[in-house]
């Protein structure tokens with residue numbers, strides 16, 4: 001019996017020839033991602049136990065993002081703890097304000113993600129990096145502390161589920177719509193503890209950014225990791241973004257690898273999707289919810305805060321006015337600069353949007369656009385739980401950047417296809 | 421005897437257990453003041469040391485914030501009994517040395533406010549009125565070892581010493 005990519009990567013990291021789902025392994029970690037919410041507690045745990053070391057200062061990437069720039073005194077204290085620690089241990093890849101960005105957008109962009117590696121981060125959407133044929137998963141602070149100190153973590157090898165994506169995406173339909181449709185079908189725990197492996201011809205036309213939008217949301221189906229096979233698209237992205245150690249190992253699933261389930265999606269039949277409150281799985285085609293009045297549109301986050309997302313939004317907003325509060329939040333300084341250079345900010349400014357510094361901000365109800373009781377927000381983020389973006393009585397509608405832009409113009413959920 | 425706080429819902433998520441607006445601290449006592457706030461704003465006033473939370477499927481889904489475990493532990497809750505748990509929450513709890521119980525029946529057989537007794541070694545939950553005796557599968561050995569050592573970091577220190 002063959003192995004899946006996920007199994008092969010974990011076997012390599014555990015130093016064994018093969019692994020099977022359910023098996024416990026101690027895997028070597030290649031990259032540890034640290035941000036400002038879950039890392040300071042991990043640091044405190046290590047200090048409390050007298051463990052004053054990091055396994056490898058070159059393999060830890062630090063970027064404050066959730067409450068960056070500091071939203072209040074308490075978050076400033078978190079940033080300070082992170083800063084003191086990162087300096088003390090000579091963390092090589094430490095992104096400070098001005099270069100820091102939303103972690104899952106920043107790490108691939110800055111060349112920290114390589115195929116075949118095991119990447120962990122103190123954040124549930126760490127599964128994003130699976131778009132590069134890597135095994136990556138989110139962990140909590142204790143795991144993070146252990147990973148920082150030892151470079152090794154225990155894992156239970158997940159069974160893999162295969163998602164076969166065929167057919168070309170129609171005009172106005174994006175990878176965000178695909179992943180919302182996938183989660184809508186399997187449910188928020190449909191892939192619990194499993195690896196979601198995306199394959200099929202529809203991927204060939206998707207940029208790495210578009211692919212990351214899908215693996216980003218694997219956790220919203222309960223998955224341990226999302227993963228996409230390596231191809232020419234991956235290769236050319238890496239050629240552009242890897243700065244040092246440009247070597248990597250490509251693993252592929254064997255033809256006779258075992259999958260616990262296979263789901264097929266004909267992407268050519270998909271429509272723009274919206275996930276209604278309060279679960280990402282409550283996905284419906286736009287025509288079932290169009291017209292629902294909104295109070296705010298939010299374009300940003302690790303899911304859809306990349307340059308191509310803002311290009312689409314600008315294309316739709318050009319020469320038009322937004323009818324509701326609309327926030328543009330580039331996910332990294334580089335995205336910010338590029339959007340500025342391409343003249344997208346001018347479009348957004350003229351349309352009446354506000355443009356923010358790179359931050360997680362209101363995606364998690366932190367700051368910079370939180371919602372009041374009773375307010376509704378169409379958002380390009382990944383999670384619409386009760387209270388996610390502010391008041392427990394507010395509502396979040398998840399959609400693609402195109403749908404969010406069209407909805408911003410109309411002040412209600414709107415089909416982007418009429419603007420394209 | 422422990423009092424059961426039963427929430428018959430599935431997918432109780434980390435934003436409900438501890439909303440992100442309180443994540444600017446990792447102080448357990450501070451977090452405990454807001455435990456379950458967006459699900460049940462009276463929870464903190466009702467809960468007593470040693471009480472138990474009982475829920476449906478996929479408890480703890482959402483973010484990787486271990487703050488969710490700390491808020492519950494900080495509120496002096498003894499354990500959470502759910503039909504199933506979200507992966508990261510489950511892992512975090514074990515790593516913190518906090519015992520979780522997976523039981524398909526508990527949420528149906530235990531009523532809100534019931535007094536219950538848990539025998540962790542035998543894997544049995546008894547309700548006081550004696551009506552129900554619910555079996556559960558104790559945690560696997562590797563998880564028990566971590567819990568017995570007081571959490572993952574102590575476990576690592578012990579095993580690598």
Ligand code: SF4
Nearest residue numbers: 102301302360363364
């Ligand atoms: S943008 Fe939102 S989902 Fe992404 S890491 Fe930040 S808070 Fe989490």
